[in-house]
Amino acid sequence: MAEAPLVRLDSVAKQFGTGEAAVRALDGVSLAVAGGEVVGIRGPSGSGKSTLLNVVACIIAPDAGLLALGDSVVWQGGRYQVADLRSLRRNRIGFIFQFHNLLPFLDATDNVALAMTLAGAELDAARVRARGLLHFLGVGRRAAAMPARLSGGEAQRVAIARALANDPPIILADEPTAALDSERARTVMDLLRRVARERGAAVLVVTHDEKIFDRFDRMVALRDGRIDEAA
Amino acid sequence: MNLALRDIRHRLGRFLITCLGVGLLLGVALAMVGIYQGVVAEALALTRSLAAELWVVEAGTRGPFAEASRVPGDVREIVARVPGVAAAGSITLRTAEMAAPGRIIRAQVMGYEPGRPGGPSSISSGRGLGGSRLEMVADRRAGLALGDTVTLGGDRYRIVGLTRDLVASGGDPLVFIHLRDSQDLQFKLAPPAARRAAAAGAGGSGTDTVNAVIARLHPGAEADAVADTIRRWKHLAALTDAEQAELLTRSVVNRARAQLGLFTVVLLFVTAVIIALIIYTMTMDKLREIATLKLIGAPDRTIAGLVLQQALLLGLAGFAMGAALLFAVRDKFPRTVALGPAEVAAMLGIVVAICILGSIVSIRAALRIDAQAALGG
Structure with a gap:
């Protein structure tokens, strides 16, 4: 396992609302995920799993604490330390969604290539690489298919290919197997493990799905915004 | 992408x-x-088609489009002799309903003398008015064809020519007939009315009246100057083509x-x-x-x-x-x-x-x- 963490949270706190309606979604969470490591985040609804993922994705700003991605401190001292968060997401973070979120008007190849062109790649080169990724993930034959014609498992693999498009060191997945049956869920998790192993990426997965718990290097349980060490 | x-x-x-x-x-x-x-x-279609540079109308009026205007028929000769005027023609103008087989056509009827200013500038098919009376040139919007006949004021007119896109400011198609026919249509009393007028001592029903005289000028002649000359006679009003166009767009269809x-x-x-x-x-x-x-x-x-x-x-x-x-x-x-x-x-x-x-x-x-x-x- 790699030694330097690619994702690091130190005492991160996030509260929604004020007064009696205040909810402490994250309450002093500290977590480090190294390259090549696949970490699962689990916990009951409202425990802060999604908030944690959103904070790492720089979608939600924490109230306190420190967030570092790779060797860059992204959040500290009550403000972001990086000006262009979208560029950060584009180049350093790959997302996998619960319902794949492929753009319905692009075929599988272009859904993957889009992420590369947004990062500045030439379209032709991006398409070549996209097809390569689709082959790597076992959906090369479906490269020209529109998302509506892909099965759930195929669509999720295309989504994983898109997440890998820019070779991001960090991959965040939000319930990536929720819409899949057991077999496909395990296949997707094996792919993520393979990506982590072969590319040295840090993979952080929010999941409720007990059937894939054995596919993680480490599980982190959240309860009421805190890491539940006992679990 | x-x-x-x-x-x-x-x-x-x-x-x-x-x-x-x-x-x-x-x-x-x-x-x-x-x-x-x-x-x-x-x-502006009619005024553009007529290519008149001067409109001579009844004194104190802004006819014939904005107001009623009547001038004696001999005004044409007087206007024709004004320095700067190259040609003058008398016109009459009135709205009428014509009977065509199976329908009534509302049209703006214009009378003019062939060979003098007042006729359509171009005929899209057929010919212009010739020497015979009871001929008519009609715009295509009237829905008539060459050789058709229509009844107007009790007389039957034959369509000898057709124009394109010549309509009055109200949208009615324009039809052209001989000035004499038009004067009869407009000013001649029906026989019973003429007899009553004669019995009342009103004298004969003279019809040599027109609504306006239009003129074209010699090259280099100033329309405003010629109009001023005509206005000075007191009993006539004169509008340049630009004034007529202004009147039509600012007043008539405003x-x-x-x-x-x-x-x-x-x-x-x-x-x-x-x-x-x-x-x-x-x-x-x-x-x-x-x-x-x-x-x-x-x-x-x-x-x-x-x-x-x-x-x-x-x-x-x-x-x-x-x-x-x-x-x-x-x-x-x-x-x-x-x-x-x-x-x-x-x-x-x-x-x-x-x-x-x-x-x-x-x-x-x-x-x-x-x-x-x-x-x-």
Whole structure:
């Protein structure tokens, strides 16, 4: 396992609302995920799993604490330390969604290539690489298919290919197997493990799905915004 | 990779139907612009066709279009002798209903003397009036054909020539007949009335009266100066062609023009609101896609470009459909729909402006979409 963490949270706190309606979604969470490591985040609804993922994705700003991605401190001292968060997401973070979120008007190849062109790649080169990724993930034959014609498992693999498009060191997945049956869920998790192993990426997965718990290097349980060490 | 085009291609049927709706709306707006221009064009069609440089009418009037005007027939000779005048012709003008087989045609009947100013500048088919009386040259809008006969004032006229797009300011087609026929039609009393007038000692019913005398000038002659000369005789009024055109557009058709103009503005405003709402709906339909784009790092310009390009494509495709539709049916309109390249280009510019302005709200909404919306179910 790699030694330097690619994702690091130190005492991160996030509260929604004020007064009696205040909810402490994250309450002093500290977590480090190294390259090549696949970490699962689990916990009951409202425990802060999604908030944690959103904070790492720089979608939600924490109230306190420190967030570092790779060797860059992204959040500290009550403000972001990086000006262009979208560029950060584009180049350093790959997302996998619960319902794949492929753009319905692009075929599988272009859904993957889009992420590369947004990062500045030439379209032709991006398409070549996209097809390569689709082959790597076992959906090369479906490269020209529109998302509506892909099965759930195929669509999720295309989504994983898109997440890998820019070779991001960090991959965040939000319930990536929720819409899949057991077999496909395990296949997707094996792919993520393979990506982590072969590319040295840090993979952080929010999941409720007990059937894939054995596919993680480490599980982190959240309860009421805190890491539940006992679990 | 052009996301706007790819999205449109993906939902092509829906996009085309939306374009058709926008096109129908823009077609109506374009038609209103054309009708607005047509009112002016129709008002000036006769004066342009006559190519008169001077209109001599009854003193104290601004006839024959704005007010009734009567001048003696011999005024033509007097005007013809005024220095600077090259040719003069008498005209009469009145609205009448003619009976054609199976229908009644309302028309503006103009009498003139063939060979003198007052006739149509061009005949699209057939010929102009010849030496025989009871001949008629009619505009195509009257729906008559060469050789047809119509009844007017108890006489039967034969159509010998047809003109194109010559209508009165009210939209009625123009028909031309001999001055003498027109004077009889307008001023000659019916036999019983003539007998009553004679019995009352009113004398004979002289008909050598015309509504105006029009003149063409020698090259280099100043229309204003010649008009001043004629006005100085006191018993006549004279208008230059420019004054007549001003009178027609500012006075005779002013209310119609203002009404149409205001309606056109209202219609364009409604069009702008509807297009803006359509663009907004199209954008909000892509909420999840836009959130996903943000989450995978698409810059604001990509998202704004997606909305703006689709708005412009919608507007341009709709405009093309609307314009094509209108040009296909514009001859079916009862009144002139005058649309030249300038009007079409101006309308296209307005549509582009509407699309750009209409997409601003949608772009702002799209940029406010939270990337978080892409997460979860």
